[in-house]
Amino acid sequence: MAILEVKGLVKNYNGVRALKGISFDLEEGEILGVIGPNGAGKTTLVNLISGIDKPTSGEIFFRGERVTGTPPYRMAQKGVARTFQHIQIFPEMTVLENVKAGLHTKGRSGFLACLLHLPGVTKEEDRTTHRALEVMELVGIRDKREWPAAALPYGDRKKVVIARALVSQPQVLMLDEPAGGLNEQETEEMGELIQKLKEMGITIMLIEHDMDLIMGICHRILVLHHGERIALGPPHRIQEDPQVVQAYLGEGF
Ligand SMILES: Nc1ncnc2c1ncn2[C@@H]1O[C@H](COP(=O)(O)OP(=O)(O)OP(=O)(O)O)[C@@H](O)[C@H]1O
Ligand SMILES: [Mg+2]
Known part of the structure; x- marks a missing residue:
């Protein structure tokens, strides 16, 4: 089909x-x-x-x-997710934060709720982190989760962008x-x-x-x-x- x-x-x-x-x-x-x-x-x-x-x-x-x-x-x-031909990475952010950037579309809490640290937000943040770590494990970059993305070798950057696309399931x-x-x-x-x-x-x-x-x-x-x-x-x-x-x-x- x-x-x-x-x-x-x-x-x-x-x-x-x-x-x-x-x-x-x-x-x-x-x-x-x-x-x-x-x-x-x-x-x-x-x-x-x-x-x-x-x-x-x-x-x-x-x-x-x-x-x-x-x-x-x-x-x-x-x-429907995609990766980009030219790697887009946030060099100052950690590898984990780079992967989590792919989940903005799925978050249910609004911008204001995030800003005010309302209870639902923390839970959602936990879920996001959990899912990000799962896909990082899958692509093989979980052990580098706290590295600044700028420190990653090229091959691992390619994995970051795939992990970022995967967090949205x-x-x-x-x-x-x-x-x-x-x-x-x-x-x-x-x-x-x-x-x-x-x-x-x-x-x-x-x-x-x-x-x-x-x-x-x-x-x-x-x-x-x-x-x-x-x-x-x-x-x-x-x-x-x-x-x-x-x-x-x-x-x-
Ligand atoms: N935003 C744009 N503005 C103007 N022309 C564009 C734009 N995007 C693509 N093109 C043109 O459209 C054609 C197809 O480009 P595209 O990037 O889709 O090719 P590609 O098959 O991905 O090539 P490559 O293998 O080099 O990545 C090219 O002639 C390109 O110059
Ligand atoms: Mg192309």
Whole structure:
């Protein structure tokens, strides 16, 4: 069953046609890879689904409900989370605080209640911390919870942003180049983590340039090129698709 349906998505940025009518279904429980050369429209697609940006035209459905143009915090509340291609970290804050930053959307107490330290707030804070520590354990950064984020090596920063997306308990997680900048060993571990998330029941949309990772763990792969969908299918079919090979010629595919 499709957890997410994307129908004819178009995005124009002042004359740049970033997406030219993309349609696909994200099946519940799968890892869908999204690949394509630089500028293909991959991040734009995630921006539109997560609500950071509005499509020029086209529709997005989450569990059958039309969610086109729904703001990011509402999408997060519904269960759609994402990570950003360029790591956004608060260097002065601890690792734990960085992860908890992902839960603002779920807090029930209002701003004023927080300010006045009303009783409900402390409980909520405890719950938040508990959940943050759980996901930190899962991604392997719990032992560094009190470190200032600035002190973390690059590979661990990648884990922080995934943990931050996980605290909102997403049903769909969109990862924008989670292995970018990682070495071979770290990339392998990232693949194992993503598979673990899938086994926990999270549906994954994985944007990556690392073909070994993509081919190794994705059930299906969507290929974008110049804002168009040029292929969608299982890894072995994508690898031998002439249009895909052509798009990647000279790019080491
Ligand atoms: N906010 C924006 N304003 C103007 N143009 C944009 C904006 N965002 C994306 N674009 C353009 O849209 C096209 C698709 O960009 P996008 O970032 O989605 O590509 P990508 O597939 O994620 O590439 P990469 O692999 O380099 O991350 C590019 O031509 C890009 O310059
Ligand atoms: Mg991108």
